[in-house]
Amino acid sequence: MHATLKEIRKAPEGIVKAQEAFELIKNEVKLPKNILYIGCGSSHFLSQLLAMATNALGGKGFALPCSELMYSKEYYAIDSPELLVAISRSGETTEVLKAMDVLNIKKLGLTAYESSLSKKADYALIVNTPEDSVVMTHSFVAFYFAYLQLLRESYGHPTFNPEEVSELARGVLEKEEYIKDIVDEFDFSNVIFLGSGILYPVALEAMLKMKEMAIFWSEAYQMFEVRHGFKSIADENSLVVMLVNDPFDWHEKLVKEFQGQEAKVLVVGKESLNANYHVEVPQVDSLLVPVAALPVIQLLAYYKAVKRGMNPDNPRFLDKVVRW
Amino acid sequence: MHATLKEIRKAPEGIVKAQEAFELIKNEVKLPKNILYIGCGSSHFLSQLLAMATNALGGKGFALPCSELMYSKEYYAIDSPELLVAISRSGETTEVLKAMDVLNIKKLGLTAYESSLSKKADYALIVNTPEDSVVMTHSFVAFYFAYLQLLRESYGHPTFNPEEVSELARGVLEKEEYIKDIVDEFDFSNVIFLGSGILYPVALEAMLKMKEMAIFWSEAYQMFEVRHGFKSIADENSLVVMLVNDPFDWHEKLVKEFQGQEAKVLVVGKESLNANYHVEVPQVDSLLVPVAALPVIQLLAYYKAVKRGMNPDNPRFLDKVVRW
Numbered sequence: 003m004h005a006t007l008k009e010i011r012k013a014p015e016g017i018v019k020a021q022e023a024f025e026l027i028k029n030e031v032k033l034p035k036n037i038l039y040i041g042c043g044s045s046h047f048l049s050q051l052l053a054m055a056t057n058a059l060g061g062k063g064f065a066l067p068c069s070e071l072m073y074s075k076e077y078y079a080i081d082s083p084e085l086l087v088a089i090s091r092s093g094e095t096t097e098v099l100k101a102m103d104v105l106n107i108k109k110l111g112l113t114a115y116e117s118s119l120s121k122k123a124d125y126a127l128i129v130n131t132p133e134d135s136v137v138m139t140h141s142f143v144a145f146y147f148a149y150l151q152l153l154r155e156s157y158g159h160p161t162f163n164p165e166e167v168s169e170l171a172r173g174v175l176e177k178e179e180y181i182k183d184i185v186d187e188f189d190f191s192n193v194i195f196l197g198s199g200i201l202y203p204v205a206l207e208a209m210l211k212m213k214e215m216a217i218f219w220s221e222a223y224q225m226f227e228v229r230h231g232f233k234s235i236a237d238e239n240s241l242v243v244m245l246v247n248d249p250f251d252w253h254e255k256l257v258k259e260f261q262g263q264e265a266k267v268l269v270v271g272k273e274s275l276n277a278n279y280h281v282e283v284p285q286v287d288s289l290l291v292p293v294a295a296l297p298v299i300q301l302l303a304y305y306k307a308v309k310r311g312m313n314p315d316n317p318r319f320l321d322k323v324v325r326w
Numbered sequence: 327m328h329a330t331l332k333e334i335r336k337a338p339e340g341i342v343k344a345q346e347a348f349e350l351i352k353n354e355v356k357l358p359k360n361i362l363y364i365g366c367g368s369s370h371f372l373s374q375l376l377a378m379a380t381n382a383l384g385g386k387g388f389a390l391p392c393s394e395l396m397y398s399k400e401y402y403a404i405d406s407p408e409l410l411v412a413i414s415r416s417g418e419t420t421e422v423l424k425a426m427d428v429l430n431i432k433k434l435g436l437t438a439y440e441s442s443l444s445k446k447a448d449y450a451l452i453v454n455t456p457e458d459s460v461v462m463t464h465s466f467v468a469f470y471f472a473y474l475q476l477l478r479e480s481y482g483h484p485t486f487n488p489e490e491v492s493e494l495a496r497g498v499l500e501k502e503e504y505i506k507d508i509v510d511e512f513d514f515s516n517v518i519f520l521g522s523g524i525l526y527p528v529a530l531e532a533m534l535k536m537k538e539m540a541i542f543w544s545e546a547y548q549m550f551e552v553r554h555g556f557k558s559i560a561d562e563n564s565l566v567v568m569l570v571n572d573p574f575d576w577h578e579k580l581v582k583e584f585q586g587q588e589a590k591v592l593v594v595g596k597e598s599l600n601a602n603y604h605v606e607v608p609q610v611d612s613l614l615v616p617v618a619a620l621p622v623i624q625l626l627a628y629y630k631a632v633k634r635g636m637n638p639d640n641p642r643f644l645d646k647v648v649r650w
Contacts, residue, residue, distance in 0.1 A: 043554025054401035062403045069550035074523030077378035079386050081405065097550065137555070192543070199398030214555045219516070219543045226393035226421065230367025231461070231538045234643050252650065263643055319558050319587055326576065 005134035006215065006314040009141075010300045011178075013171040016131050016144030017293070021164035023129040023144075024151040031110065031125045033156035034084035039065040040101050041089035042324065044138040044210060049089050050203035052149055055289055058200065059157045068097035071104050085110060087149075091133070091141055093117025096326040112149060114141055127152065135315065136322045137214045142207065143171065143296050150289060167293055170286060174294045177281050178301055184279050185305040188266055190241040192219035193306075195299065196228055196256075197245035204245055204292050208299035215314040216307035226252065229259070238264035243299070246271035247283075247291050270298050329458035330539065330638040333465075334624045335502075337495040340455050340468030341617070345488035347453040347468075348475040355434065355449045357480035358408035363389040364425050365413035366648065368462040368534060373413055374527035376473055379613055382524065383481045392425035399428065409434060411473075415457070415465055417441025420650040436473060438465055451476065459639065460646045461538045466531065467495065467620050474613060491617055494610060498618045501605050502625055508603050509629040512590055514565035516543035517630075519623065520552055520580075521569035528569055528616050532623035539631035539638040550576060553583070562588035567623070570595035571607075571615050594622050 037056055039049035049065040056063025066078060068088075086109045090098045093113035102109055102122055111123030114133070120126035129148045131141040151161045193212060197205035205222040212220035223232055225244070236242060242260045246253050246269055257267050257275050267277040271291075274280035283294040307314040361380055363373035373389040380387025390402060392412075410433045414422045417437035426433055426446055435447030438457070444450035453472045455465040475485045517536060519529035529546040536544035547556055549568070560566060566584045570577050570593055581591045581599050591601040595615075598604035607618040631638040 042551060043556070046551065046554070053403070057403050058400050062405070064403050067548050067551045070522060070526075070548050073550075074526075076382050077523040079377070079381050079388050079405075081386070081403075198394060199401040202394075202398075210555050213559050217558055219559075224391050224394050226397075227366060227370065227391045230370070230648055231534050231641075231644060232367075234541055234641050235537050235543075236643070255650070317555075317558050319560070320555060324554055326579070 004315050006137065006139060007304055009133045009135040009139040010297060010304060011175060012140040013143045013175060013297045014168040016140040017147050017164055017168040017171055019130050020144040020148035021151065023127055023148045027125065027127055028152065028155050031152065033061070033153060035061040036081065036083045037061060037063050037085045037087055038080060038083035038105070039063060039087045039089065040068050040071055040098060042068050042095055042097050044142055044207060045089040045091065047203045047207040047210065048142055048145055049087070050206070051146055051200065051292060052087065054200045054203065055150055055153055058289060059153055059159060061157060068101035071101045072097070075104065083107060087112060088119060088123060089113070089145065090119050091138055092323040093119030094323050096324070112145055136317055136320055137211060139300050143293055146292060162287070162290065167290060170284065170290060170294050171297060174281065174283065174297050177298065180281065181298065181301045182305045184268065185302065185309050188241060190266070191239040192221070192235060193241045193243060194228065194236060195220065195222045195243045195245070196225045198225040200288060200292060201245040201247060201295065204295050204299065207296065208243065208303065211300055211303035212306060214317045214320060215303045216310050216312055217318055218306060218310065226256070229256070233260070233263070236260055236263050236265040240265040241268060242266070243268045243270065243302070244277070245295050246275065247288050249273050249275055270295050328639050330461065330463060331628055333457045333459040333463040334621060334628060335499060336464040337467045337499060337621045338492040340464040341471050341488055341492040341495055343454050344468040344472035345475065347451055347472045351449065351451055352476065352479050355476065357385070357477060359385040360405065360407045361385060361387050361409045361411055362404060362407035362429070363387060363411045363413065364392050364395055364422060366392050366419055366421050368466055368531060369413040369415065369422070371527045371531040371534065372466055372469055373411070374530070375470055375524065375616060376411065378524045378527065379474055379477055382613060383477055383483060385481060392421035395425045395428050396421070407431060411436060412443060412447065413437070413469065414443050415462055416647045417443030418647050420648070436469055460641055460644055461535060461638070463624050467617055470616060486611070486614065491614060494608065494614060494618050495621060498605065498607065498621050501622065504605065505622060505625045506629045508592060509626065509633050512565060514590070515563040516545070516559060517565045517567060518552065518560060519544065519546045519567045519569070520549045522549040524612060524616060525569040525571060525619065528619050528623065531620065532567065532627065535624055535627035536630060538641045538644060539627045540634050540636055541642055542630060542634065550580070553580070557584070557587070560584055560587050560589040564589040565592060566590070567592045567594065567626070568601070569619050570599065571612050573597050573599055594619050
């Protein structure tokens with residue numbers, strides 16, 4: 003079995019590891035209200051998730067790719083953050099370590115290991131989820147949940163029950179065969195992921211997973227932005243994946259519009275919206291929907307890679323740690 | 327001749343129209359420091375450009391797609407803006423009109439016509455650049471320049487000389503034959519646009535133009551983000567377009583890295599960086615580089631569409647005005 007598939011399936015135990023990591027620092031660290039998040043690639047999309055969770059919980063979060071903070075920060079509205087949260091699975095990414103020097107404020111490192119990042123930061127949230135896969139899989143889910151718990155604790159919201167969240171991840175992983183069948187049955191030649199709010203960074207991460215594992219034409223947009231030009235590429239060879247937490251009539255219209263272009267639609271969410279495919283996500287707090295959606299899109303990218311004869315464990319041109 | 331090509335070539339006269347529009351309202355409107363920008367599609371990418379210019383000139387700018395402001399605003403760090411700038415070429419886009427109702431603050435409409443948008447807004451910057459093309463072309467450049475002048479005037483920076491800026495646009499349009507030759511000579515099957523800071527929204531707009539006109543696999547990233555997974559898709563069939571204003575050693579390394587993957591690189595900027603192709607942009611203020619880069623990427627998308635047998639005047643599945 004591919005290491006990548008094994009790692010994707012570890013999401014439920016990642017939640018347990020995440021809770022352990024959170025418990026270890028919850029008495030030491032209280033997050034301030036104004037936080038800047040940095041990361042690269044998947045970690046940048048994770049930093050967007052964390053910034054959005056920060057805003058939703060009453061703080062002020064902003065996310066930037068490391069290199070933009072280093073070389074172009076004058077173009078962004080960086081508003082006197084009190085804390086810099088730097089994210090890197092390995093903790094050895096050149097850009098994240100360099101970007102930490104840009105701002106003279108307290109730093110928290112979010113990483114899977116004792117590493118250059120954890121040593122350089124004032125605080126470290128070390129989520130013990132090492133991965134054999136080159137691409138980030140269950141560690142992405144675990145990092146998100148560990149930090150989400152810390153945010154909730156710091157801002158005076160009750161933390162989530164980790165057993166319930168672990169069960170949520172286990173539940174969606176049971177759809178593995180259904181997801182594999184979609185890929186087997188429909189040999190789509192491009193894929194568009196759509197999500198609004200907290201589900202937009204999940205769409206972006208899905209787009210990246212698809213490119214990394216399957217070397218494949220994949221796109222991601224904020225849900226309704228797609229009608230403004232981008233939808234021209236969707237036809238009978240396209241799969242459109244809509245991540246929908248709170249559906250209303252525009253979502254159903256959008257499903258119909260894509261079907262009118264002969265594309266097929268997969269809805270990941272509570273309701274099927276008359277889509278061609280549906281992976282149901284139970285009713286949970288909107289900040290937990292990413293925990294349910296991420297394994298689904300990881301499995302979709304994994305099976306597409308296998309279908310295309312790629313080796314997801316050894317993606318073309320990529321290294322596990324990106325250095326300069 | 328396609329209407330779209332005619333409209334692209336109008337960038338220099340668009341600058342003149344932009345200056346006229348600016349002159350008309352410069353005594354009536356003084357922009358505040360904290361501004362939220364909204365738009366959809368191309369107008370969203372334009373709103374990102376304007377937000378970045380706002381930050382670079384000492385204000386605080388933030389950009390959101392209209393639908394994200396309407397349905398997911400709790401996830402974004404919207405920090406008590408004093409003005410909402412709403413952008414729509416037609417001034418009739420459903421989402422932009424609806425999104426204007428979300429915040430009870432002063433509004434400025436940026437549009438090509440007396441329209442529902444201009445009537446609904448407290449102030450209107452009407453840039454008289456109607457277009458026969460379905461996709462936004464020279465009006466994008468003109469809107470940017472008109473508003474940039476207003477920003478500079480409002481924030482106490484000297485305005486740019488419109489004749490010089492018009493000349494800048496004319497100069498890059500002289501490269502049309504060279505750009506056409508790239509497309510004729512190299513039948514690339516995907517294209518990645520890269521830009522940092524103010525050139526990132528230009529890369530995004532390039533990606534969209536390519537999809538709209540050529541129904542084609544196109545991508546856009548912040549310059550150095552591309553190494554974090556996305557670059558897996560670049561091979562001997564790929565064109566990588568690097569928009570570079572201030573090159574340093576990492577840019578040259580990146581050119582080499584893509585060439586090592588057998589991709590071809592086009593640099594749009596002051597220096598060639600040993601790329602396969604080079605469209606030179608003269609040394610100008612960094613906020614003017616978009617004016618030079620936009621016609622280049624529009625021509626590239628136009629000629630790719632023609633090469634692929636598409637009609638850029640009539641893009642598949644698209645309407646000139648997006649309604650719900």
